Amino acid sequence: MMDDFWWITTGLKVLFVLIVLLQVTPIMVWVERRxxxxxxxxxxxxxxxxxxxxxxxxxxxxxxxxxxxVPGHAYKFYYFLAPLISLIPAFMTFAVVPFASSIMIDGREVVFQAAEMNVGLLYIFAIASLGVYGIIMAGWASNNKYALFGSLRSTAQMISYELSMGLSIVGILMVFSSVELGEIARGQGEILFQLGPFAIQKWGVFIQPVGFFIFLTSVFAETNRLPFDLPEGESEIVAGYHLEYGSMKMALFFMAEYVNMFTGAAVVSTLFFGGWQMLPGMPLILDSLGFTGMTHEWTRVLFEHLSFGMKVAFFMWLFVWVRWTLPRFRYDQLMDIGWKFMLPLSLVNIFVTGMMIYWGVL
Amino acid sequence: MSQIQPVFFYFFAGVAIAFSLLVIFKKNPVSSAFSLVMVFFAFAGIYALLQAHLVATLQILVYTGAIMVLFVFVLMLLNIKNTPIDWKGTSLIRIGTTVGVSAMLAVFFIVSFKKANFVPASGLFSPERVDEMGGNTQVLAELMFSEYILPFELTSVLLLGAIVGTVAIAMRKNKRGES
Structure with a gap:
């Protein structure tokens, strides 16, 4: 199993993911400012x-x-550690996201996914929940009231929204009966119903619209983006947890935020928008090109990469769009939405999905 | 396949022991909590080496991702000052006895483990079999929702009871504070 072929392909996949993730920040900073x-x-x-x-x-x-x-009143060791702690989980989560289907090379199947694990989505949730340590550590190590407020706010917010985030995807997991992202993406290629010449694919957003809404909102909260950027809240607590940080350490927090956004966008597209499933019309273009054999296969993979990239790009733009359109929530409103609206709604969503599966609708 | 790679095992075990010691010896409670996070991480690593990926993931998700965050949260709010260990009250005899008994226990365990010709019984779910049946997550989920559905549901009711109880106690204290 772990021969040269495996090492080379896995190495290439990891390298690809790393390079893409490193490019996200500079590009997104430009996109955000423009x-x-x-x-x-x-x-x-x-x-x-x-x-x-x-x-x-x-x-x-x-x-x-x-x-x-370095501020004199900071706890030096943790002050240095905090940016790294927030950056490392951000880079780790993308490992299980599939960015294209598979291709046969040398009679062996190569899956375009850095790590195929049968815990799939749970891995993303587990690692993503570690990101909060970077923020807690930064706020505490800075030894500054505003920074501590910021990190306390973020802890409360992340734990609250992690719940509804976890529950919102249960519906999807029930429909596709798997937690493996590759499997979920593959399942969304099925045709839901035929509308004349247009085949509507079984994308998550069509069968789980409520789950999609809750998940997207929770992703905004988890990545600390407006309207959920209470941990920063310039007008109230100056800049929150990274108040005492400057130069490259500050930039690392920035990178972590954008990489988290990218993973969030990728997971949303994989769960609810078919992942690498080609956009409508693309299969037609692929067929009309008339390639055969390996050329056809590689073009197909390229098209799948493109489709996935375009979906992720759309959600990245949505993050920017929302940030510059909506004002920030008040803190009590944020908690009310999380606990009194999103959590019950996601529970109802699970119940309804279960009933629909029981009756054979889904 | 299921053989645990010794290098990785010793690495994770070493990290776990080193950070467990730090939990005790660190003077600052928040640093102790952060060290405990590292201990949980090392445990997750060992579980993953044993092919129990689901347990490893849940370990990180539940213990490091949720419970320890709350611990750190509370410790930060309490703002406990660094408390140096007070050696004055401890006599030399007491320290000597503790060290001696611990050393003897350690020797006893090492000898008994070395003597025992322990062959782990391979149960129903060997790693190969689990892989055949569709992997950890699938097997566990199926068992939990078929054979063990009653204990599983009862546990959730117990947790719900605990939550309601906590809220009730908190509310009662609040009322007393107001009056």
Whole structure:
């Protein structure tokens, strides 16, 4: 099982995922700044490079060369550790997300997924729940009232929304009877019903609209994005948990946020929008190209990558879109939504899904 | 396949022991809590080496991801000051007895484990069999929702009872505070 072939393919897959994840932050910083400018009728960064594309690189350089000062009242060891603790889980979660189906090389099946584990989704939840330690540690180690407030807020928020997040996907797991993301993505290729020439695929969003709504909202809360960015809350607690951080350490928190967003977007597309299942119309284009053999197979994989990329890109844009459109919640409103609305709703969703499966509707 | 790789086992076991000691010896309660997180992590690593991926994941999800977060939360709120260990009240005889008894126990365990020709009985669910049946998660889920449905449901009722009880006690204290 673990021969040279396995090592090479797995190594390549891991390398691919790492490279993509590392590119997310600079690109998203640019998209966020240009996007916010677009929404607020401003120009945004447009001086460095064409359309300001090199701006992120300039920012990174600035972060690296800035003085790396450590506040005297901080707990030094944990102060250094905190950015790393928030960054590492962010990079680990993407391992189980499939980004295309499989291809036969040398008579062996290669799955486009860094790690095929039968705990699948549970792994994502387990590792994602560790991200909160980075924030707690940062807030506590900074030894600053505002920072501590920020980390306390984030702890309460993340634990509250983790519950409804976990419960919201139970419906999907029941329908596809698997926690393995690859299997769920494959299951969504089935045809739900035929509408004339259009075949509606069994995408999660069609069979679990309520689950999708709850999951998406929880992802916003878990990644600390507006309207759920209470842990930062500039107008109330200055900048929350990363108040005392500067230079590259601050940038690491930034990276963790964007990588988490990316994983969140990828999981939403995999669970509810068919993952690597090709977008409508793409199979037709693939057929009309008229390739055969391996060329056809590789083109298919490329198309699947493209479809997955486009779905994820849409959700990344949604994050930016929502951030610059909605104001922040008040803290009691946030808790009320989490416990009194989302949690009961997800429980009802599980019950209804169970009944529908029992009656054979799904 | 099911053989645990010794290098990884010693690594995780070493990490677990080292951080367990840190839990006790760290003067700052929050650092102790963070060390305990590392201990749970090492345990998860050992479970994963034993092919019990689901147990490993649940260990991280439940213990490190939820319970320890609450622990740290409470410790941070209580803001306990660093408390140096007070050695004044302890006599040398007491320390000597403790160390001696611990050493003897350790020797006893090592000898008895070495003497015993212990061959682990292979139960119904060997790793190969579990793989055949569709992997850890599948097998456990099926058992839990068929054969063991009653204990499983009773446990959830027990937990619900505990939650209601906690809320009731908290509410009563609140009322007393108001009056």
């Amino acid at each position: 996007g916010s400018a677009l929404i607020q009728n401003r120009l945004g960064p447009n001086r460095v490079g064409p359309l300001g594309l090199i701006q992120s690189l300039a920012d990174a350089l600035k972060f690296i060369f800035k003085e790396d000062r």
